Amino acid sequence: MLDALEHVFVDPLMLIYAFIYHFPERWILDAGVQLILFSVMLNLLLMPLYRQMEQRSAATREIRQRVASEVARMKRHFRGRERYFYIRAVYRNYKYHPISELLGSADLLVQIVVFFTVFHYLSGLDAVAGQSFGPIADLSRPDGLLGGVHLLPLLMTAINAASTYYYVDDPSKRWQAWALAAVFLVLLYGSPAALVLYWTTNNLFSLIRNILARRMRSGSSTPQFPTFARFTAQR
Amino acid sequence: MTRSTWTCRAAVGLGLLLHAATAAAYIDPGTGSALFYVVSGIVVSIYFGVRGLYYRVVEAIFRVRYKDQRCELAIHCEDPRYEITFLPVLKALVERGIEPTFFTMYERDASYEPLPAKVTHRSIAPGMVGYAYLNNIEADLLVTTTPQLDVMTFRRSARVKHYAILQHALGESRYVRPYAYDYYDSVLCCGEIIKANIRRIEAIRGLPQKALYETGIPHYEELLKSRREIGAASSKPVVLVAPSWGPFSMFESFGVDFLASLARDYQVIVRPHPQMKVSQPELYARVLASSGVTVDTQRTPADAMSRAHVLLSDISGITHEFAFIYERPVVIIDQKRIAGGLEGDLLGGDSELKERCREFIVPVPPEEMPNIATHIGRTLASHSAARLTEVRSQLIYNFGRAGEVAAGQLADILARQRSTAGAV
Structure with missing residues (x-):
């Protein structure tokens, strides 16, 4: 059963990832550069989809905020039975139902699928075994560039920290996000350099793209990337 | 890669994802975390489902179709103090040859003013039971002074074609409870202030414009007497x-x-x-x-x-x-x-x-x-x-003759509903 599902849903994506990864091979033979290009190309290909999802989630967010404000007003002034019915009326007025959060989370599903399948693809990528990239001797192993200390996870964490600094204005929430970035550092510290290189590039791409998007939309504080792309920017 | 390795890595990935989802809530408080909303959506839906179960059970129990629930013009009076509003309208309707059914949520004894001939009176239970009955009647038009149709326990009957609310006092929307007039098909307004208020609330809530009639306050006629x-x-x-x-x-x-x-x-x-x-x-x-x-x-x-x-x-x-x-x-x-x-x-x-x-x-x-x-x-x-x-x-619209005006407006609505039904 699981095999069948993997054949139907996962294998086609593996083929696409393989095509994207191997496409530059005729010009570039360096596995590290290929990984960087893979990350950039995948992000570029997903950009229209992410943009569409972001627009949709922005509309949902606006309705959710209005509903939350009206529900809070009802909760402030009414109790029990009245409160229950008025909140129902608020939902009706905005054509909203809490369960719609599930239906509206299809974009999240897309992001989860991309995350898992890319993780799956890179984890099984034999092409990086024994391949060097600049000072990294073997991309299939942790880099150990700083006298045995791994540089890439530190770089990834530095980008996470920069993203947090850029996105989050609230100091207490900023510290919380930095603390979480430190947790990810611990979790990914021993991962193969290929995987960390991919995520680091991914994060860098997201950060630069959001900086540019914010500059273009001066006055707007809403990042352009969808929620999960921002998750990855934290990783 | 072996399946166990893949499962193990997927589990690590899921762990990261969940951590990251939590992180996102901190990253952008305005956006929030999609996962958080999914979880809260499930929790709130369950709460709402359970909370509403009682009302739905009562509604289901009384969803019985009685023979006496069929009428052309239903007039619903929630409390004896609103009779004074309906009496001039009932009289004027009967004069127009219309035979309304007057549903009261109380018993009418000899101390009440007799209803005009050709008005059928039906006493129904007060409160939720009465509304469960009312929510299943069959009529071309239902008129009431009770606000909040389709908000609390007074719900629209699928077999009532048109709901209208008549006002029992001079007022304005600012002192009424939420959604007071929103789900009526028409409001027989007492005056220009409430008419403007209703239009503003429709605009604020993005609701379709309902029919607003310039009616007045029928019970003022009784007070004038x-x-x-x-x-x-x-x-x-x-x-x-x-x-x-x-x-x-x-x-x-x-x-x-x-x-x-x-x-x-x-x-x-x-x-x-x-x-x-x-x-x-x-x-x-x-x-x-x-x-x-x-x-x-x-x-x-x-x-x-x-x-x-x-x-x-x-x-x-x-x-x-x-x-x-x-x-x-x-x-x-x-x-x-x-x-x-x-x-x-x-x-x-x-x-x-x-x-x-x-x-x-x-x-x-x-x-x-x-x-x-x-x-x-x-x-x-x-x-x-x-x-x-x-x-x-x-x-105040039509001071001293609002009962007659209201009856004329209700007769028009009724005629339209009948002609629509005929066309169908």
């Missing part, structure tokens, strides 16, 4: 003190001692609210024991109002009736009403009705209570009945 001129001139002007009850009422705020000082300059009739006897018995007893004043506890205020030159109160209902029916001035203690949760929250600002009526329904700030006799004197001296009737004609 009981109106009498002031009898033989007394040595002092008569002040009727008729406040509301409850924590914000005049007696609760200022006690009863002001009655004695008022009685030095005026003849005072005190009419304590009947609910005071139940809810504030001690205060009620103190009012009854007041010296130098006449206490009126008759069933209706008609006699006391007929005798009074001026009314001192703190609420709107009786003040409008006194001013517009008797064309005499009113002094109200202007304790700011907070629109907490009411439709006034959306409308903002202050009462338009209060502003438009302030020449003859004179608001006096609470801190001026020690000088209330002076304010009453000034109000009596400056009162212009002509000006009052001019404002009345601007604020």
Whole structure:
């Protein structure tokens, strides 16, 4: 059963990832550069989809905020039975139902699928075994560039920290996000350099793209990337 | 890669994802985390499902189709005090050859005014059971004075083609509870203020425009019948003190001692609210024991109002009736009403009705209570009945003939519903 599902849903994506990864091979033979290009190309290909999802989630967010404000007003002034019915009326007025959060989370599903399948693809990528990239001797192993200390996870964490600094204005929430970035550092510290290189590039791409998007939309504080792309920017 | 490695890595990935989802809540508080909303969506849906189960079970139990639920024009009267609104309309409908069915949520005994011939009366249970019945009737048109259709337990029946609400008092939307008129097909409006209020709320909530009729207040006609001129001139002007009850009422705020000082300059009739006897018995007893004043506890205020030159109160209902029916001035203690949760929250600002009526329904700030006799004197001296009737004609549609107008409008709606049904 699981095999069948993997054949139907996962294998086609593996083929696409393989095509994207191997496409530059005729010009570039360096596995590290290929990984960087893979990350950039995948992000570029997903950009229209992410943009569409972001627009949709922005509309949902606006309705959710209005509903939350009206529900809070009802909760402030009414109790029990009245409160229950008025909140129902608020939902009706905005054509909203809490369960719609599930239906509206299809974009999240897309992001989860991309995350898992890319993780799956890179984890099984034999092409990086024994391949060097600049000072990294073997991309299939942790880099150990700083006298045995791994540089890439530190770089990834530095980008996470920069993203947090850029996105989050609230100091207490900023510290919380930095603390979480430190947790990810611990979790990914021993991962193969290929995987960390991919995520680091991914994060860098997201950060630069959001900086540019914010500059273009001066006055707007809403990042352009969808929620999960921002998750990855934290990783 | 082996399956176990893949599963292990997927688990690590999931762990990261969940961590990251939590992180996202911190990253962008405006956006929030999609996962958080998914989880909260499930929790709130379950809560709502369970919370609403009771109401749905009651509704399902009473979703029985009775033979007597079929009628053409259903008129629903929730409480005996609204009969006075429906009676002129019922009479006018019957004169037009329409035979309405009058559903009351109380028993009508011999003490009630007999209903016009050809009006079928059906008494239904009060409260949720009565509404469960009403929610399943079959009619071309249902008319009521009860707001909040499809909001609380009063729901739309799939077999009623059109719902209309008739107003039982001069008012404005700011003091009604949420969604009061939103889901009616038409509102028979008392005046231009409520009409404008309803249009504004429709715009704020993005609702389709409903039919708004310029109707008026039918029960004013019944009050006009009981109106009498002031009898033989007394040595002092008569002040009727008729406040509301409850924590914000005049007696609760200022006690009863002001009655004695008022009685030095005026003849005072005190009419304590009947609910005071139940809810504030001690205060009620103190009012009854007041010296130098006449206490009126008759069933209706008609006699006391007929005798009074001026009314001192703190609420709107009786003040409008006194001013517009008797064309005499009113002094109200202007304790700011907070629109907490009411439709006034959306409308903002202050009462338009209060502003438009302030020449003859004179608001006096609470801190001026020690000088209330002076304010009453000034109000009596400056009162212009002509000006009052001019404002009345601007604020209230079809004064003195609203029952007939309402019947005509309902007959039109009914005819349209019938013709639509015929076309179908």
